[in-house]
Every structure is written in structure tokens, then in C-alpha cells.
Amino acid sequence: MIDWQIDSWRKLPIKQVPEYNDQNHITQVEKELSIRPPLVFAEEVRRLRKRMADVAEGKAFLLQGGDCAESFAEHNANNIKDSFKVLLQMAVVLTFGSALPVIKIGRLAGQYSKPRSSPLEVIDNVSLPSYRGDMVNDMAFNDQSREPDPERLLKVYDKSASTLNLLRAFASGGMADLTKLHEWNLEFVRGTKEAEKYKELADKITFSMEFMNACGMTPENTAQLRETEFYTSHEGLLLNYEEALTRKDTITEEKGWFSTSAHMLWIGDRTRNIDEAHVEYMRGIANPIGLKCGPSTDPDDLLRLIEKLNPLNQPGRLTLIARMGSSEVYSKLKPLISAVKKSGLIVGWCCDPMHGNTVKASSGFKTRKMNDIMTEVKGFFDVHKEMDTIPGGVHFEMTGQNVTECVGGVYEVTETNLADRYHTHCDPRLNATQSLELAFLLADLLSDNRNISRKLVSTAC
């Protein structure tokens, strides 16, 4: 990598990071982090890059989801387990609809810092620094809480390590066993139309499993039936934390620098300036990375960014995460896809139907409407169909908890219900029922795609 060093980002302008009062303290914390063990390993990262290359080619589908912002208060085994279960359920629905492997990546085990639209929050004429995620400061609205605290970086490392430990155990220790499909249903989802649809599908899979068992393929002798691959990701926002966990791979020939804080990192829509620090740091690591593309993304700028972030045009390295909003998805996404297609640059395309659809309810709560989310997803698939390109995946904010943060859906959360269980530390998330509803919509869209490509193959024969 030309002219890149692990800390070359430090010489460039940077946005959305905290300023610490005590420089010695933050330097001490960075030192401490840099000697702690890596959270993920180069070989896992390389494997994900291969999976993401499949996503870009339409041989796999990406399901990336989790909290908008993880929080220390909600860090517990049940919450992690419930999010994991919902992601597994969604993945089963999608695998069934698409007949493709589904690559599962959590916004988990590190998603603790947030970019904000304003540096200050004003309540009753009192103005304080905005809450930037538990990695930076505390949500409580007072001077002391809002002061950025370096110790929080160490706490994020500890929390992320224990989340990862549990996720690894869930993925390979029995929870993901396909014979347990029915047990993934969460209590509060039972009785809904989505739960019924899920049960029907799980029954069909159980039936096929019985056939496979009779043929000699059982969870005991076939790892794919009892285990799953599960990867982690977060926005790479606090680059001092990322730098401290960036390590050289000494084992294989590739010998590159790997971020070991997560398998995948992404660049947010507010920090994707080509001449600034976040792009500089990300260009040098060998992980698969994501780039959020909002409505202000210019097609020529995007091509330059892709060339900078993936100069070797390596498949699986870069996934573009489009977050245009339901009303702009068609008009804004098409020119980007068109430019990338003409350029021959290899990227995966993924749809984030959340961040372009945030609105304020009359009660003051930030929310998102299920209808807008669904419309953006459909629009994303439509544009790709028209352009003959690949709608590779979705990226969304969800929780396994029974929250009322997004309105609509079969359970019909209304604007007046929002206050009932509004727990998010940042943006509104889909609850488990709404997540399943999204999965069934995606499964329909994917199975349409599959029928189209089948038709094309049969006419070609």
C-alpha cells in the first residue's frame, strides 16, 4: 500500500471524533489497547472477504444487522442471544427464498460510537456536547456525563470481547443447529402472522432434514447442519481505537495489516471524504470494508473513492451500502450503479433502508415507517433489475427485544405506541416481528430474481 502507515490518518483532517481534555490519559489508553490480544483473526477476515466476493457476484446474499448503537446498560447475554436468534431466523427465511448461502454479519461486538448531525444538543436553553455513543460519553444530559472519557475505549474492548465469545459459542456450540429451528422463535413473536409463516417454513425444512438424515447426513456428521459462520462489524469511527487494534498478519504470505476489532468495518456517510482521515485509515487495512452512500454521493467522487479504497480491484474488498431514502432510491442509486458498472470496478451492493428514512413523530420520537423501509428495499431491487446488476444484501438496525421504535408492520406499532418501549440509544430499530416481516419481503424479492435467472437459463438452452 503506497505511502500508508498505521497512523498516517493522524496527519489529515478528521470529523466526528471526540476531543479529550486529558491527552496523556488517551495516549495511555491507546498504549494499553495496542498490547491487548486481537478480537478477531486474520484468517477469519480473509474468509469473510471470500464470502463478500460471492456476494458481489450474486453467489451469496448479505444479511448485516444489529443495534444502531450498542450500549453498556443493555449488554447482557439475553440481549445478545435474542439478536442472534432473530438474525438466524431471518437467514433461514432468506436462504429458503434465494437458494443462496446467506452471509451473516452482526452490527455487534464494537458498534459503540456514533456520528451526530450536530456537535451540541440543546434542551430548555441548556447546550451540551451531543451523546456520541457509550464509547465516548454518557447519554444523561449533564456536563459530567457528556465529557468524553478515554476509559470507555477499554470498556468497549472488554464488552466486545465478551460479546464475541458468546457469539462464537452460539455459532458453533449448538444454538445454530438446524434441528433447533423452532426454538429460535421468540416468545413475544408467537401468535403473529409472521410467526405462523416462519413455523410453516421451519416445518418444511425439518421435513427435508428428516430426508437428509435418512440418507446419512446428520448434524453429528455434517458441520453445516449444526454450525454457522457469524461475523462482526461496526462503523470504524474512533480511529485511535482502530489503530491500536490493527495488527500485522505474520502467519501467511499476505503479510498485510488487519483490523482485529471486527471482521468488517464500514465508513459512515458523514466521514467518507476522500482526503480525510477515515478513508486514509481504511485504505490500508486488508479487511472487507463497507462504504455508506447517501443521496449526496456524486458518481465521479464515488469512482475515485472506490479506486482509492480498492486499488487492486479485489473482489470482496468493498461493499457499497446505499442509504438513499424511499423517495430517492430510484433517482439517486441509478446513476451510481450506472457509473460503477461502466467503470468495471468490482463492488458488492447492499441496501440500508433505515438511515434515509428517519423521521420525527409528532410526539418528538425519532422513528421510521415500515412502509418506507419496505419501499426502499423494493426500489433497490427494481433498480438492480433494470440495470442488470446484483442486489447483494441488506444492512439494517434491529434488536431481538420487543421494542416500539419503528411504526407499522403486522403488529401495527403506531405513533402513539412509540413511548411504550422506546429503548434505543440512537436510531429506531426494527423489533423481532418487524425484522421477520422484512425477511419475508426479501425472500419474495429474491425468489423472483431466482425465477428470472432460471427462465433466462432455460431460454438460453
Ligand code: PEP
Ligand atoms: C449508522 O449506520 O448507524 C449510521 C450512522 O449510518 P450513516 O453513516 O449511513 O448515516
Ligand code: CO
Ligand atoms: Co443508526
